Amino acid sequence: MSGIAWFVGNILPYITWSIFFIALLYNFLKWFFIPRPIVWAIFPARYNTLSIYANIVKRIFTLPGPLFVDKVIFVLALLFHFGLIISLSLHAKYIFTPNLPIEYLLGTAAGIAAAIGSFGFVIRRMTLKEKAVSTPEDYFSLILLILTLSLGCYLRILNLVDHEAMWSWVIGVLTLRPVDPPANPIFIVHILLAQIYIAYLPFKTLMHPIGIFFGQKVILDGRHIHKTKEGDQA
Amino acid sequence: MKKDEISALSTRQKGKTLDEFKISPLFDEYRALPDSVIRPNEPKLHKFLEAMRRSLSKENWPFLLPYKLTLEVCTHCGTCAEACPVFIGSGRKRIYNPLYRADMLRKIYKRYFTLSGKIFGKFVGAEDAKEEDINSLAEAAYRCTICRRCAVACPFGLDNGLIMRETRKILADIGIAPDELRENGVYTQLRTGNAPNIPYEAYINILEFLKQDIRERKGVNVDVPVDEKGAKYLVINNAGDYLAFTDTVAGIIEIMNYVKADWTLNSSKTGLFDVVNYGLFYSDKDMMKVIKAHLETFKRLDPEYVVLGECGHAFDVLKHITTDLIPPEERPFKIISWMELLDQWIKEGKLMLDPNKNPEPVTFHDSCKWGRCGGIYEEPRRILRASCKDFREMYPNREWNYCCGGGGGFAIMSKYNFLQFRMETYGKIKAKQLRDTGAKIVATICSNCKAQFREMINYYNLDMRFSGVSELVANALVYK
Numbered sequence: 001m002s003g004i005a006w007f008v009g010n011i012l013p014y015i016t017w018s019i020f021f022i023a024l025l026y027n028f029l030k031w032f033f034i035p036r037p038i039v040w041a042i043f044p045a046r047y048n049t050l051s052i053y054a055n056i057v058k059r060i061f062t063l064p065g066p067l068f069v070d071k072v073i074f075v076l077a078l079l080f081h082f083g084l085i086i087s088l089s090l091h092a093k094y095i096f097t098p099n100l101p102i103e104y105l106l107g108t109a110a111g112i113a114a115a116i117g118s119f120g121f122v123i124r125r126m127t128l129k130e131k132a133v134s135t136p137e138d139y140f141s142l143i144l145l146i147l148t149l150s151l152g153c154y155l156r157i158l159n160l161v162d163h164e165a166m167w168s169w170v171i172g173v174l175t176l177r178p179v180d181p182p183a184n185p186i187f188i189v190h191i192l193l194a195q196i197y198i199a200y201l202p203f204k205t206l207m208h209p210i211g212i213f214f215g216q217k218v219i220l221d222g223r224h225i226h227k228t229k230e231g232d233q234a
Numbered sequence: 235m236k237k238d239e240i241s242a243l244s245t246r247q248k249g250k251t252l253d254e255f256k257i258s259p260l261f262d263e264y265r266a267l268p269d270s271v272i273r274p275n276e277p278k279l280h281k282f283l284e285a286m287r288r289s290l291s292k293e294n295w296p297f298l299l300p301y302k303l304t305l306e307v308c309t310h311c312g313t314c315a316e317a318c319p320v321f322i323g324s325g326r327k328r329i330y331n332p333l334y335r336a337d338m339l340r341k342i343y344k345r346y347f348t349l350s351g352k353i354f355g356k357f358v359g360a361e362d363a364k365e366e367d368i369n370s371l372a373e374a375a376y377r378c379t380i381c382r383r384c385a386v387a388c389p390f391g392l393d394n395g396l397i398m399r400e401t402r403k404i405l406a407d408i409g410i411a412p413d414e415l416r417e418n419g420v421y422t423q424l425r426t427g428n429a430p431n432i433p434y435e436a437y438i439n440i441l442e443f444l445k446q447d448i449r450e451r452k453g454v455n456v457d458v459p460v461d462e463k464g465a466k467y468l469v470i471n472n473a474g475d476y477l478a479f480t481d482t483v484a485g486i487i488e489i490m491n492y493v494k495a496d497w498t499l500n501s502s503k504t505g506l507f508d509v510v511n512y513g514l515f516y517s518d519k520d521m522m523k524v525i526k527a528h529l530e531t532f533k534r535l536d537p538e539y540v541v542l543g544e545c546g547h548a549f550d551v552l553k554h555i556t557t558d559l560i561p562p563e564e565r566p567f568k569i570i571s572w573m574e575l576l577d578q579w580i581k582e583g584k585l586m587l588d589p590n591k592n593p594e595p596v597t598f599h600d601s602c603k604w605g606r607c608g609g610i611y612e613e614p615r616r617i618l619r620a621s622c623k624d625f626r627e628m629y630p631n632r633e634w635n636y637c638c639g640g641g642g643g644f645a646i647m648s649k650y651n652f653l654q655f656r657m658e659t660y661g662k663i664k665a666k667q668l669r670d671t672g673a674k675i676v677a678t679i680c681s682n683c684k685a686q687f688r689e690m691i692n693y694y695n696l697d698m699r700f701s702g703v704s705e706l707v708a709n710a711l712v713y714k
Binding site: 034039043059068069125128129133135136137140203211212214217222225 | 295331557634
């Protein structure tokens with residue numbers, strides 16, 4: 001096991017996740033403590049906390065805006081986000097178990113879906129420049145994702161990573177008793193790219209997984225700071 | 235401006251270029267603001283950045299969260315583009331993409347107010363601002379009506395319309411705001427009680443004329459109380475209606491008399507008798523001045539209900555923004571919209587209506603400020619169904635309706651070839667929507683929308699007319 005692999009597998013994760021959580025917390029608290037805006041809702045709005053949050057979750061998973069105005073981005077976003085959520089869940093399962101029954105098929109399909117989605121985003125940015133006004137960083141983050149996802153798919157489809165070794169490595173990192181990560185160099189590159197992405201995530205527009213809760217709440221929250229006068233019925 | 239001059243305006247402006255007006259382009263081939271307002275050769279970047287710094291501080295607390303979120307979280311996915319009527323109407327020109335317009339400010343934000351922008355520069359979309367960029371931004375801010383359809387579409391709930399509103403606020407802070415909205419709008423309104431500057435005597439004459447007109451057309455005598463203290467309902471209209479859309483005012487007068495309501499209008503003798511608040515479109519400070527003047531007027535008249543007439547942005551300001559910014563003890567009256575009151579009276583059977591009196595097909599235009607920003611969708615529909623024989627929906631509608639192009643103050647902005655811009659972008663989409671309904675009447679409850687429809691019907695030779703809801707209801711009234 002080379003020093004680089006050891007660093008990427010057993011040192012970098014602590015740096016990566018520290019950056020991720022501190023920056024995430026910083027952004028969350030920054031937005032959380034900005035004064036609550038006046039009613040700036042888009043109607044029909046919601047008037048109780050449960051309904052507001054239920055609708056935020058519904059909107060996150062059903063993307064009504066893109067569905068109505070731009071079906072291409074709707075399809076790409078669904079492929080990408082559902083693919084990514086399933087893929088990440090199958091990575092998180094190593095905390096508990098090395099294997100799941102339908103993991104191979106599910107993981108392969110999810111990884112391919114996410115890769116197609118992110119590749120579609122790049123194509124869309126390149127071909128529809130009048131719509132998706134892009135910065136170099138927008139391309140950078142997508143290319144980083146595509147590379148990470150493609151390598152992950154490659155490893156998954158060809159079964160190049162031993163699940164038991166993966167499990168031991170993850171548990172080792174979590175319990176501060178490091179063991180060698182799986183030795184495949186492509187795996188090392190995969191986790192290096194993934195960690196760059198994770199550390200980079202909270203610093204840029206990719207904060208949207210957190211920002212979406214604040215943004216959608218502004219749009220959905222129809223409650224006044226001061227109560228309106230009762231008995232508005234004339 | 236006389237009525238016949240207004241109706242001829244759109245025709246005269248067809249195809250005129252900025253060269254013919256002897257004025258230079260700053261953003262596109264149109265101009266909304268004259269050189270005397272933009273002062274294109276005057277350095278203003280430093281002042282702009284200072285004003286922007288203030289806009290990003292807690293001084294701007296009511297809008298700070300959506301403002302900062304939209305600057306920071308936008309992923310440039312471009313979903314908002316396909317929601318924007320000016321982008322679609324322009325033939326999908328990149329410069330009319332809401333994302334492009336918002337990025338004009340976002341670039342400055344990143345460059346001067348974020349660490350990543352200072353370090354990574356263009357890579358993260360941060361760019362040094364030049365003097366001409368501020369001139370360009372000033373024009374770009376007046377290509378968006380802040381209809382907020384982009385915010386409905388945004389998967390993250392971000393609001394590029396709000397960014398344009400904040401841009402307008404920053405510009406107003408350094409002295410750049412349209413004369414139509416500031417000098418001839420807010421300042422005139424605060425000085426004379428109404429933005430169109432109708433003298434008291436003329437106002438009373440208009441009301442007398444309307445009484446006479448109702449008597450002649452309908453054979454009924456009506457009273458128009460003015461400045462009655464302690465009336466149950468104080469009705470306050472857009473003062474422009476007394477000049478341009480008198481049928482709407484006549485409709486309100488007739489309905490109030492029909493139900494024998496204890497009501498009153500007011501005049502400049504008691505304060506503001508104009509419900510508009512153009513401050514909403516460019517400056518929170520000026521908006522607050524008008525809100526305070528409105529509240530002082532209302533308190534002076536001491537009604538139980540303040541009834542807001544057919545004016546969309548006034549509803550947004552007085553129903554929502556005022557409710558949040560002004561504590562209840564400083565507004566000892568209830569604020570309701572004319573639509574809510576009419577809807578309630580129809581439900582209660584106080585209005586006997588015969589829909590056959592309005593036999594022509596009628597469609598309804600959801601004004602952005604009444605609908606998306608106000609929440610009034612169903613009331614006007616119920617009212618129109620009760621008073622018109624053939625009500626038909628326009629598609630898309632409600633929160634997805636397209637802005638007509640009169641919002642954001644545009645309805646009263648027609649310098650140079652700006653009216654042509656309104657017609658060739660927003661107007662183009664709306665005209666198609668209107669044609670597709672096959673309706674002969676487009677009903678709406680916003681004076682700015684009516685002003686836009688007046689031009690649009692002329693510009694596109696649409697075989698229809700526009701109307702307020704009030705006059706349609708008044709026309710359907712059954713007298714025993």
